[in-house]
């Protein structure tokens with residue numbers, strides 16, 4: 001083994017210097033696009049079963065996205081942007097609350113229920129207003145203050161944090177999910193998430209969860 005190998009390995013495993021690692025606004029933007037696509041797929045699905053599958057994909061993707069932002073991006077905004085960061089994050093959390101309330105109802109509602117699509121539309125209206133806040137207010141300020149390397153590191157942290165919130169709907173999900181169901185995850189206090197994050201750097205556990213990180217929709 002060449003003496004340089006460990007150094008090269010360390011450099012290539014460092015997200016801040018990984019060419020393929022997106023920045024925080026790219027990572028968040030990609031999620032927003034995927035979430036919108038899942039919502040479209042609920043509307044376009046031709047059978048009730050398909051609508052249910054896309055509903056599950058949508059609700060979990062959005063819940064994991066929101067919780068991960070609250071654990072990673074918003075604290076960095078508060079730390080790096082001072083009072084303005086706190087104000088922005090407060091608006092974000094309030095907007096999340098409104099979306100989560102409706103997401104909670106939507107998760108267990110049949111798409112055949114006549115209230116389902118009006119509820120989805122209300123949720124999407126709130127969500128798009130919130131996304132606009134993130135894209136126009138949060139991201140430009142955050143990217144301005146972070147170096148490209150810091151932005152990539154934060155994106156990597158954001159993405160890894162999502163992995164601690166696995167879907168419940170796929171048969172190959174971990175045997176012992178961190179949360180038994182959607183309601184438990186939404187209701188979990190932030191302390192609970194912080195405990196999970198502290199346990200996170202265990203490579204073995206990360207590998208297991210990553211291996212199970214497969215699309216919930218067949």
Ligand SMILES: [Fe+2]
Pocket residue numbers: 066069092096130134
């Ligand atoms: Fe958000």
Ligand SMILES: [Fe+2]
Pocket residue numbers: 028032065069131134
């Ligand atoms: Fe977002």
